[in-house]
Amino acid sequence: xxxxxxxxxxxxxxxxPLGMLTMLMGGWMALRQKDLKLILAYxxxxxxxxxxxxxxxxxxxxxxxxxxxxxxxSLFKATLxxxxxxxxxxxxxxxxxxLSGLWRKQPILxxxxxxxxxxxxxxxxxxxFIAKETALDTVLNEQMLHGMPGRLMLAGxxxxxxxTMAYSCYFLYEAFATKHSKFPESNGxxxxxxxxxxxxxxxxxxxxxxxxxxxxxxxxPKPVSEAIVTHLDNVTPxxxxxxxxxxxxxxxxxxLLLSVVIIISGFIIFxxxxxxxxxxxxxxxxxxxxxxxxxxxxxxxVLSHRLTASTQRGSLTxxxxxxxxxxxxxxxxxLITGExxxxxxxxxxxxxxxxxxxxxxxxxxxxxxxxxxxxxxILVGVTGYGIAVIFALHGAPDLALTQVxxxxxxxxxxxxxxxxxxxxxxxxxxxxxxxxxxxxxGATGLSVVIVTIFAxxxxxxxxxxxxxxxxxxxxxxxxxxxxxxxxxxxxxDTFGEISVLVIAATGIASLVYRNRSFRKDSRRxxxxxxxxxxxxxxxxxxxxxxxxxxxxxxxxxxxxxxxxLSVYFFFAGHNAPGGxxxxxxxxxxxxxxxxxxxxxEELEEALPIDAGRILGTGLFVSATAVLWxxxxxxxxxxxxHIWDLTLPLIGxxxxxxxxxxxxxVYLIVIGLTMHILNSLGGQLDRDEExxxxxxxxxxxxxxxxxxxxxxTVGARRSNEKSTRQMPTIRPPGADTESVEQNGENxxxxxxxxxxxxxx
Numbered sequence: 001x002x003x004x005x006x007x008x009x010x011x012x013x014x015x016x017p018l019g020m021l022t023m024l025m026g027g028w029m030a031l032r033q034k035d036l037k038l039i040l041a042y043x044x045x046x047x048x049x050x051x052x053x054x055x056x057x058x059x060x061x062x063x064x065x066x067x068x069x070x071x072x073x074s075l076f077k078a079t080l081x082x083x084x085x086x087x088x089x090x091x092x093x094x095x096x097x098x099l100s101g102l103w104r105k106q107p108i109l110x111x112x113x114x115x116x117x118x119x120x121x122x123x124x125x126x127x128x129f130i131a132k133e134t135a136l137d138t139v140l141n142e143q144m145l146h147g148m149p150g151r152l153m154l155a156g157x158x159x160x161x162x163x164t165m166a167y168s169c170y171f172l173y174e175a176f177a178t179k180h181s182k183f184p185e186s187n188g189x190x191x192x193x194x195x196x197x198x199x200x201x202x203x204x205x206x207x208x209x210x211x212x213x214x215x216x217x218x219x220x221p222k223p224v225s226e227a228i229v230t231h232l233d234n235v236t237p238x239x240x241x242x243x244x245x246x247x248x249x250x251x252x253x254x255x256l257l258l259s260v261v262i263i264i265s266g267f268i269i270f271x272x273x274x275x276x277x278x279x280x281x282x283x284x285x286x287x288x289x290x291x292x293x294x295x296x297x298x299x300x301x302v303l304s305h306r307l308t309a310s311t312q313r314g315s316l317t318x319x320x321x322x323x324x325x326x327x328x329x330x331x332x333x334x335l336i337t338g339e340x341x342x343x344x345x346x347x348x349x350x351x352x353x354x355x356x357x358x359x360x361x362x363x364x365x366x367x368x369x370x371x372x373x374x375x376x377x378i379l380v381g382v383t384g385y386g387i388a389v390i391f392a393l394h395g396a397p398d399l400a401l402t403q404v405x406x407x408x409x410x411x412x413x414x415x416x417x418x419x420x421x422x423x424x425x426x427x428x429x430x431x432x433x434x435x436x437x438x439x440x441x442g443a444t445g446l447s448v449v450i451v452t453i454f455a456x457x458x459x460x461x462x463x464x465x466x467x468x469x470x471x472x473x474x475x476x477x478x479x480x481x482x483x484x485x486x487x488x489x490x491x492x493d494t495f496g497e498i499s500v501l502v503i504a505a506t507g508i509a510s511l512v513y514r515n516r517s518f519r520k521d522s523r524r525x526x527x528x529x530x531x532x533x534x535x536x537x538x539x540x541x542x543x544x545x546x547x548x549x550x551x552x553x554x555x556x557x558x559x560x561x562x563x564x565l566s567v568y569f570f571f572a573g574h575n576a577p578g579g580x581x582x583x584x585x586x587x588x589x590x591x592x593x594x595x596x597x598x599x600x601e602e603l604e605e606a607l608p609i610d611a612g613r614i615l616g617t618g619l620f621v622s623a624t625a626v627l628w629x630x631x632x633x634x635x636x637x638x639x640x641h642i643w644d645l646t647l648p649l650i651g652x653x654x655x656x657x658x659x660x661x662x663x664x665v666y667l668i669v670i671g672l673t674m675h676i677l678n679s680l681g682g683q684l685d686r687d688e689e690x691x692x693x694x695x696x697x698x699x700x701x702x703x704x705x706x707x708x709x710x711x712t713v714g715a716r717r718s719n720e721k722s723t724r725q726m727p728t729i730r731p732p733g734a735d736t737e738s739v740e741q742n743g744e745n746x747x748x749x750x751x752x753x754x755x756x757x758x759x
Contacts, residue, residue: 003236006058012149015056020156022049027163031170031273032280036084036094039171040077043120043164047073050160053153054135057142060236064244065138067228068131075217076116076128079210080171083113086203087175091196096174101189103176106199108208110176115211119218121168121266122161122259127217127224129259130246132161136255158258165266170273221246324440328447335454343457353393360386368441371425373418381411397577398482405585409673412592416680477642477656478574486579487658487665491638494661495622498668502615505675509611512679555597559606562590570666571659580662584669591670595677600685603677607670611678614671622664625657 005011026046033039051073055066086109087102088094103110119128139145139154178188186194217224225246232244250256269276312319348354360383367379384407392400429437468489469481476484486494566586573579595603629639641657 002056002058016053016153019049019053019056020153023160024156027160027167030167034096036096036175039167040080040084043167044077046160046164057144059142059144060232060244061138063232063236064228065134068134068246071224072119072128072131075210075214076119079112079116079207082207083109086199089203090199091192093192098190098192099175100179100183100193102193105193108204109199112207112211114172115214117168117172119214121165123263125218125248127214127221130218130221130248133255133259134246136258140254158262161262162266162269165263166269169267169270218248221248321440324444328443331451332447343453345453353390356386356389372423373421373425377411377414377418381407398480401577401582405582409585409588413676413680476640476658480573480575483573483579487661488638488640491626491661495626498622498665499619501668501672502619505615505672509675509679551597555593559590559594562586570662573662574656580665581669584666587670588673591673592677607674611671611674614667614674618664618667618671621667622661625661625664
């Protein structure tokens with residue numbers, strides 16, 4: 001953004017102070033860390049603040065310095081992080097209090113880290129030194145920062161670079177030095193280093209390569225310089241390239257003197273780090289940043305809850321009413337307070353248009369009074385068909401055809417949903433609310449019409465559409481301007497739209513199937529193998545017995561013709577009304593007709609391919625049509641080509657490369673419809689059948705339990721009655737207790753026999 005926004009005065013007031021503050025805070029925090037990665041992490045924050053500040057200046061020289069800093073930072077910081085990774089992997093720790101004597105055991109790792117840390121600190125002849133020198137020279141000579149801003153930024157860079165030198169030395173010492181005072185019993189080697197295993201080749205080879213590049217680009221910076229300058233030539237061209245080249249030596253100048261001051265001062269801070277640590281306050285001067293951040297989030301959350309509660313009351317009617325009210329008021333206020341253009345209006349081109357418009361108005365008003373959902377849907381569909389007629393009268397057959405097909409398929413989808421809802425609308429609005437909605441609807445319509453009229457008459461230049469017909473024929477090799485526009489001239493828009501269609505189809509299926517899988521195995525059609533005819537299977541089902549004979553006959557007659565018509569639209573669409581979208585809609589209507597006639601079983605027989613695979617194939621084919629000119633021919637994406645062929649018995653034909661893109665659109669439209677039919681149609685039917693089957697099973701279980709209970713009660717009553725009527729005969733010599741026991745046994749045997757018979 002800086003090459004364009006650096007001319008704005010407030011840009012510097014925001015970017016440079018924030019970058020300098022980040023550089024200073026990150027460098028200061030790095031000196032306090034006990035974890036090697038945290039030292040580097042805060043150092044990264046500091047370096048990013050440095051880079052943002054320099055790049056934020058926005059001039060060619062500043063961009064050169066900022067990009068050089070970025071390249072240098074990527075080289076030395078990647079090396080240092082991988083070095084820490086190797087240390088952590090081999091010793092098991094990154095804690096500087098547990099590391100001592102590592103440089104003796106791993107001299108290669110120490111050498112790599114030393115080179116990278118020196119580059120980070122800006123020591124010559126490494127590439128980090130060149131980048132920092134370029135930044136200092138840029139700030140010193142930048143006319144955009146004349147006066148106090150330039151001096152303050154220079155002071156911030158110098159102080160931040162001193163911290164960088166200090167924490168670079170701090171990192172090297174704490175990671176590799178031998179600390180005899182901390183580990184006197186083991187000659188200064190810590191237990192973690194003593195027990196470490198060797199650093200393998202794959203752990204140190206990449207840091208070694210990056211360290212070599214740091215040295216090589218420092219001595220020979222020309223490759224990096226040329227790459228950055230090539231980029232800058234396309235961003236901020238300059239007539240003078242003398243100041244936009246990277247070099248190791250610029251002579252004895254002020255930036256070199258500042259580098260010496262930075263190196264010496266940074267080393268002194270590191271050497272006297274204990275004194276610096278004692279000067280550090282125990283508590284943060286401005287409090288805890290974490291606490292402040294959490295408090296801001298809490299305040300914003302409370303504000304958002306209150307704002308949402310005041311505007312979103314949970315009523316769909318109220319939300320839509322607010323949207324329409326704003327749509328009515330705001331554009332009219334803008335028109336009234338702004339400059340109005342001259343308005344030219346014509347009532348109609350022919351009285352037929354007025355007649356169709358009157359039908360649309362009447363049907364739309366009647367639709368608002370209907371209580372029957374299906375009747376209201378049909379009336380709304382009539383308005384769509386009326387608009388298609390107006391398109392045709394205006395000389396746009398392609399739009400009219402698409403409108404008719406879309407309106408038809410939308411009505412089919414709506415019917416799939418409405419069949420699961422009550423026939424009549426149960427909710428009745430009060431007369432006062434109806435009047436308010438009527439006034440709001442009238443105001444919205446009036447506002448939209450007025451804004452549209454002024455927008456159409458506000459054109460001051462010749463529209464680009466006058467060139468579309470010639471461009472379509474010359475570039476897209478097609479006479480149908482609308483189709484060429486969709487698949488060629490603005491093919492990227494269409495590719496984005498069909499991608500949205502794929503996402504929408506997947507979303508619809510996900511909402512219906514929820515946590516169940518909606519994937520099904522594709523297979524070959526089984527009509528030929530089973531020998532059954534269309535719509536003649538499963539005649540014993542309830543749905544088959546209630547089918548309409550007229551729909552069955554119409555489906556058998558129309559399906560093949562509709563498929564052939566869709567293929568014709570697909571091939572003819574480049575030069576005549578049609579195209580992949582229209583052809584896919586006709587094929588979708590054909591499959592919808594098969595579903596309406598024979599149910600989900602018939603739909604699965606009509607196209608036994610997983611809808612998700614159809615969608616994926618269509619998207620892949622369209623993406624191939626977009627990319628193949630770029631990949632194979634080195635041309636821009638969607639570049640059109642045409643091939644002239646001569647076929648026997650047919651003659652000359654012309655095949656445009658956009659046909660491949662249209663094929664993807666064709667497949668995606670069919671896949672979308674199949675996904676909708678399988679989810680809103682087949683799956684809902686399957687769920688309904690399962691619900692009915694569970695209800696029947698519950699009824700059978702209930703009836704069986706009732707019969708079982710009745711049999712048990714009858715057996716018990718019969719047994720009790722026979723026991724009361726039967727005289728007790730005592731055998732000679734038997735006592736009373738044995739006779740009663742015998743009677744109970746007889747009663748138990750009789751009850752068991754009756755239960756078994758009941759089962």
